[in-house]
Amino acid sequence: MNSSLSETLQALQQLVEVVAQLRNPEGGCPWDLAQTPQSLMPYVIEEAYEVVDALRHGDEAAIADELGDLLLQVVLQAQVAKDQQQFDLAIVAKNITQKLIRRHPHVFDNLEVGSLDEVHQNWEKIKATEALSEAKLSDQLKKYARSLPSLVAGMKISKK
DSSP: OOOOHHHHHHHHHHHHHHHHHHTOTTTOOHHHHHOOHHHHHHHHHHHHHHHHHHHHHTOHHHHHHHHHHHHHHHHHHHHHHHHTTSOOHHHHHHHHHHHHHHHOHHHHSSOOOOSHHHHHHHHHHHHHHHHHHHSOHHHHHHHHHHHSOHHHHHHHHHHO
């Protein structure tokens, strides 16, 4: 089943509007209004794990449902940030779009690649250049230790 772009955009717009209404101080949901980025963190992690579980089992209906729950967490975090006058979902979407374009010069620029391995190597080089321009390597490694489970962080740090 393939939705058209206009159907997809309409569905996303409706989701954004529903979340905004849930967070509206006039008539919104008290639970949603009480949420902060920190209070929502466990749900982001929980929903990500539920997506992975659904993918492992290959249940298309469960995958679609769990991806929706994870998308809700993204939209809700962006709405909380918007309410706090930090950023909004448009900024989130623009940032990831720019990152994808930057990291795929073999698609959006004229870089020639000969293999999947070369694509991966280029991605890592671009990512490393971005990271170094934003922060020292040690700060990047600390980020892994803060944001990932210990074993995953250790593997990620050792690769870097």
